[in-house]
Amino acid sequence: MTASLGSAALGLAFLTAIFAAVAALLGRDGKGRWVELSRRAVYGLFGLLTLCVILIEIAFAGDDFSLRIVQQHSSIETPIFYKLAAMWSSQEGSLLLWAWVLSIASSLALYATRSKLREIVPYATAVMAGIAATFTGMMLFAGGVNPFAALSPAPADGIGLNPLLQHPSMMIHPPMLYSGYVAFTIPFAFAVGALIARRLDAAWIRSTRRFALIAWAFLGLGLLLGARWSYTELGWGGYWAWDPVENAALMPWLMGTAFLHSIMVQEKRGMLKVWNACLIVATFSLALLGTFLVRSGVLQSIHAFGDSTVGPYILGLIAVVLVGSTALIVSRLDDLRSEKRIDSLASRESVFLVNNFLLVALTATIFWGTFFPLISELFTGEKASLAAPWFDRYTTPLAIGLVLFTGIGPLLAWRRVSWDAAKHVFFVPTIVAAAVGAGLALFTDAAGSLWALALFAFAAFALTGLAQEFWRGAAARRSLSGGSMPAALVAVVSRNRRRYGGYIVHAGVAVLLIGIAASSSFQTNRDVRLRPGESAVVDGRTVTYERPTVGVDRNAFTFGAVLGVEQGGKRFTLYPSRRFFRPTGVETGTIGSFFDGEATSEVGLKAGAGSDLWTAVQPEISRLRRRVRAADQGFRACVSGAPGTPPQCRAVSRLMRAAAVNPRLRPLALAQIDSLQAATAERLAKSYLADDVPATFRVIVDPLVTWIWIGGLIALAGALIAIWPARNARRGLAADTELEALKEAKYREIRDAELDHAAGKLSDGDFALLDAELRRDAVEILDRANGNGARAVAERTRPSEPV
Amino acid sequence: MDPSRKRKIRLVVALGAAVLLAVALVYTSFSASTEAKEPSQLLGAAPGTSYELTGKVVKGSVRHEGEGLRFRVADRDDASQSIPVTYSGTVPDPFRGGREIVLAGTVERGVFVGERDTLVTKCPSKFTTASNDS
DSSP: OHHHHHHHHHHHHHHHHHHHHHHHHHTTTTOHHHHHHHHHHHHHHHHHHHHHHHHHHHHHHTTOTTBHHHHHHOOTTSOHHHHHHGGGGSHHHHHHHHHHHHHHHHHHHHHHTTTSOTTTHHHHHHHHHHHHHHHHHHHHHSSSOOTTOBOSSOOSSOOOOOGGGOOHHHHHHHHHHHHHHHHTHHHHHHHHHHHHHTOOSSHHHHHHHHHHHHHHHHHHHHHHHHHHHHHHHSSSOOSOOOOHHHHHHHHHHHHHHHHHHHHHHHHHHSOOHHHHHHHHHHHHHHHHHHHHHTTTOOSOOSBOOOOOTTHHHHHHHHHHHHHHHHHHHHHTGGGGOOSSOOOOSSSHHHHHHHHHHHHHHHHHHHHHHHTHHHHHHHHHSSOEEOOHHHHHHHHHHHHHHHHHHHHHHHHSOSSOOOHHHHHHHHHHHHHHHHHHHHHHHHHSGGGGOHHHHHHHHHHHHHHHHHHHHHHHHHHHHHHHHOSOHHHHHHHHHHHSHHHHHHHHHHHHHHHHHHHHHHHHHSOEEEEEEEOTTOEEEETTEEEEEEEEEEEEOSSEEEEEEEEEEEETTEEEEEOOEEEEEOOTTOSSOOGGGGGTSOEEEEOEEEOOSSEEEEEEEEOOOHHHHHHHHHHHHHHHHHHTTOTTOOHHHHHHHHHHHHHHHOGGGHHHHHHHHHHHHHHHHHHHHHHHHHHOOOEEEEEEEEETTHHHHHHHHHHHHHHHHHHSOOHHHHTTOOOOSHHHHHHHHHHHHHHHHHHHHHTTSSOHHHHHHHHHHHHHHHHHHHHHHHHTTOSOHHHHOOOOOOO | OOHHHHHHHHHHHHHHHHHHHHHHHHHHHHHHOEEEEOHHHHTTOOTTOOEEEEEEEOTTOOEEETTEEEEEEEOSSOTTOEEEEEEESOOOTTOOTTOEEEEEEEEETTEEEEOTTOOEEOBOOSSOSSOOOO
């Protein structure tokens, strides 16, 4: 029932996507009816895919094992939270998620542009619908990846979800990454539309910038959650390993970062048009590549990839995207000429250029390293791979350069910076950076790593510069409208969300990089072997293995340790443990089977602002396993009713023989065996406590690692502030037409210039020139609006509000 | 300096930096990389050379010895080709018989001696179509 209904919905979704693409193309030369139809079709696509997702989730929640996806990734015993999240732990479910998120993003984008960008929207719709058709088509036709594939007869229970994946953050992490990947489709589609329609001003950027920012934030959150999961769950103590799958998500994020910066240059100055088009094509292709890598088996990675049938499809899509976009950009080179030139090297736009260069270099390095096995196979015939030290060698200096420009960029005004203005804005941050650098070199052992020292000094520069920006902005606001300083700060931030949201992101990234530099350069990492009662001293902390612990349940053996820690006069206790899971989907088995399934580490972690103490345990269980083997043998003898076995054995073996004749007795017999076995398992596990064997502990003292997570959250908060609609838009006064959007943008530019002037970034003379020019532009836009007989825009215009 | 000349200089500097980085990447990557080999390719390996061993851990071959591990690794597609391995250091959670691993090390007297803390075990896939074989 679910299977046929779902398959029908999915098939209909595929046809709807194709119809939307065709209708959009038919409506290209201003034929509004077709465009309207195609938009409705995209909304319909969203409805159909939502139905598919709901059907799958109902099947998971209701243990409908007649669906293959449910049987393979869930079981009756799987907790409900993981049942609902199990959809995207499967190949087919993750494709459905991709298509569904795309339909959400496309619908939102088309709704937002329903009365704008008439020339561009038809082509953009065709691109979005075409990609949606590719993904829904893949599920239907690639083979083996239809989420509604049925099993007949339906099995009684499912295999269950891998215990390693049963981690709260792991279950939010994939949808975050997907949403990030998918949302980059929107700016890509509109860029293609703008290129085809030759509408190459910044209108398409204004309409899709928010989507790019949302994609960037989602992808960033996905990366952060993945790193956190690795740190707390994988038992190796790190958060980043330059693994191909990690790199695959990092590359589009870095490219997206470059794109978000350089589109500002196009918006404000009409420059870098070719560059922006190339960046969004690269970002989207890298996002597709990330989707592809996880499903291809091309590269060796910790994340084992099943070879699957969809690889060639995605690769084909990437090829179409790359070839098509390149041809399009080349054929439009004449229309992509810059409207203006860079006035001065000391200006925000040229800092953006340098930052773009660094980000692209970083991406290129990671790309080369990630795909090196394929490259080397091509040239030398041998698959050779590059390890973390190679990546670090290049990414460290590039990241340090980025931190510096994170600080410099916000301090510079657009166009040009006069010497006086530069002195005014650079003085305090430079002094602070020098003081921090010197202080760290003299009073700590930070000088042991010059790269780290440079990063700390540059980060201090960036953070001071940003604080100064906030301070001066608030002061400028206060001098105009009075009130308290905090109130002025709130007011100036909420009136200039993009600017200050961006600054907060910069501060977050600086904090995050401080955490990375400190924890990677000054980490103490030791493996110690301790008997119960013994202690070891790691970086000034005394770690005592007080006693072992053990736990048994139906699914797992847990061997833990109670670790007493003394750190600077303070005492606390950590409980690292290691769990051995029974293989899932096995009805009954031996006790030894506990050691055949997954094993997971539960880390004993004491997080702190200064440093984390991270511990994991590797219990010594070879003696226990010998006893388990012996017990299993004894148990087999018992059940078979061999002579000399205890009385309850004979009872069970009689029951088994009876069950062989009468199948209705079978559950009873199995339950008997189960409870006997559980009692034995518990007794055996307890015997581990008496073994008094040593265990191996990994103890890591990780300085400032907490600031990675804090910095990431700060950056995310900044992104949210920048994404949040301005007050007018929230009141329903959104800029409905392109002209109004243009007007809003010009007003914002005027406000920006005033703010820069008030904060001392623009000299009086430069400001007077700039302001006059911007106001001329604004008047021209207003004239156009009135001349066009558009709604009485003039009525709603207001004189530019101060700051 | 006239503006067009200035622009040209900027372009040359940027391109120069890009080319320099590219050359450095290419040059260092070939010398810094380690060759990935399957057990069957390691049988005649030169002692002392570092390799990256890839393959499947033979089921039932894992033995704990003191702080270290001893196991056999076989070719991914041919279980009959295998090599003994010794290793000490962190053992990733997913490690066990039947799993695919990557391990850096050298071959000494027919035994692959793993470098400390370089053992990488492939995660049980989220996307494999095969069920959990154990």
